[in-house]
Amino acid sequence: MGDKLYFNSGRSTPASVRKLTRDRALAIARSKGIAAYHNPGLNPAYPKGTSCCNDASVFDNAGIPVLSVEATNWSLGKKDGYQQRSKSGQFPAGNQLA
Numbered sequence: 095m096g097d098k099l100y101f102n103s104g105r106s107t108p109a110s111v112r113k114l115t116r117d118r119a120l121a122i123a124r125s126k127g128i129a130a131y132h133n134p135g136l137n138p139a140y141p142k143g144t145s146c147c148n149d150a151s152v153f154d155n156a157g158i159p160v161l162s163v164e165a166t167n168w169s170l171g172k173k174d175g176y177q178q179r180s181k182s183g184q185f186p187a188g189n190q191l192a
Contacts, residue, residue, distance in 0.1 A: 096165035096179055100130070100132060101162070102164070103161060104153065112143065133168045136168065137174050
């Protein structure tokens with residue numbers, strides 16, 4: 095239900111793999127006119143281009159390269175991806191229906 099589509103790599107994903115996965119997914123999406131992003135790194139705990147706290151974390155922690163696809167908004171709230179959209183009457187917390 096998030097505001098934006100994100101492609102992020104795991105912290106342990108090597109740069110060469112990030113280029114083949116995250117960066118390629120972003121390029122393909124943009125070439126098709128799909129607005130897609132990666133975590134901008136506005137919160138120091140979550141570096142640019144990485145994600146956290148999702149199903150891929152187990153694999154990332156095991157050193158297995160991952161590509162996460164998620165809908166959220168890394169620019170809102172604590173800039174940690176937990177607030178998925180702007181707060182409104184329908185979404186007072188920014189992440190669930192009222």
